[in-house]
Amino acid sequence: MSEADPVCPARFGGDPARDDRKSAAIAAANVHAEPGADVINSFGFARDVLRSAAFVQAGAGAEHVKMDNPEHVSVFFLDGELHKKRRSQLARYFTPKAIKERHTKVMDRTTAELIADLRRTGEAKLDVMSLRLASDVAAEIVGLTATNQQAMAERLRKVFMSMSAPTKGIGKWLGAVNTFYRVMTFYWRDVVPAVRARRKAPQDDVISYCVQEKYPNKGILIECMTYATAGMLTTREFIVMVAWHLFENDDLREIFLTGGEDVQFGILDEILRLEPVAAMLHRRAAEDFTGPAGQQVKAGELYAINMRAVNVDPAVAGACPFTLDPDRGKRQKIAGSWMSFGDGPHRCPGSQVALHETRVFIDALLRVPGIRLAKTPTIGWCAPIMGYEVHGAVVMCDKG
Ligand code: HEM
8 A cells, every 4th residue: 555646647647636537426415324433434444434334234124033943044134153164155156266167157147148139139228138147147146046037137126126115104015015915025035046046956045055054044045145246236236337338438448458457356346336236234243352553442432334434545546546546456455355345254255256247248338339328327316235236228230
């Protein structure tokens, strides 16, 4: 990590005010911390808090999770030794070997099907394509493979749509009922058949592990919903966001298409730095803590890590922090380490899976003859993950 560079690189016209973030306005209007939380905007302090064992998971309903049988609680809500044990069990689904030998096959197969459909019809909705890909890849890790994948992606799309219901008044109440109905449909149509199949013939996936550990079906549903939101919803939004940037920025697209994989991953990292899908992470201090810069934290205090702010902290991002600069990661010696996947024990286990599937899909999409963005997405807000959603983008290409 280098000190902030006071000079903006000339390639950006030396304009320190340039802001390439598409999600800046929607986030400014919607990002908020939980009541009573102190907001952290400094990259260094955020990293210390997320890495420290003195803090536990908070926000996103963590305070209401029943811990009477912690063995059956989603990994997201666990802390300490139980969390460590569960993460070490999960680790094998996310190794470079698993990505290369297992998940890349799913990424390649689904991408090929989606591109073939696009070429046949000459037109496709980008968020439908990206959800199908994110859902196929995560479903294989979870073991949700007993039912038709396209139909399951559609059921999950309806779950996610219901989660964006109004957050006030009768709309909020109706939205909650609709979400419950959609989740239960997903449960009966996809989760129950998967559990039955895994009971008969266990595989190397999350549901087989849950069955072996005798999770109740409710626990398995919670685990599936964790992956659906943490793995599918996030990746769907990220893929569309990447496509949007690359369709609109000819220079960047050229660099992406002519660069090797490292260059392509560097561009994805930089887009995710500017456009983190989840905007806030919360942690509560379980004990008193003194930060390396002398920050005093008392047990019980709640903190909100503002991912959008820490990623543009000039102390790590350097000059022109709001500019999309594909060389930034290398220059600042922080490639792959921005905060958009979190940090510390809860850091996203699926980060490499998400980056690989995005790279494979976007590379194939941008090489389709005559490909163009016929309709730009509209940007909205998904309250449950406190992140943006980009919907309605349509791509068109030459038929063939
Ligand atoms: C661009 C896509 C993605 C983004 C931006 C993202 C972001 C994150 C973040 C910020 C966290 C940390 C939450 C916290 O510290 O409280 C997280 C956790 C998690 N992510 Fe991801 N994620 C993505 C894709 C995936 C994928 C593809 C999977 C799996 C297939 C996945 C599975 C998980 C799980 C299981 C956790 C909980 C880990 C724990 O609590 O120990 N994510 N993700």
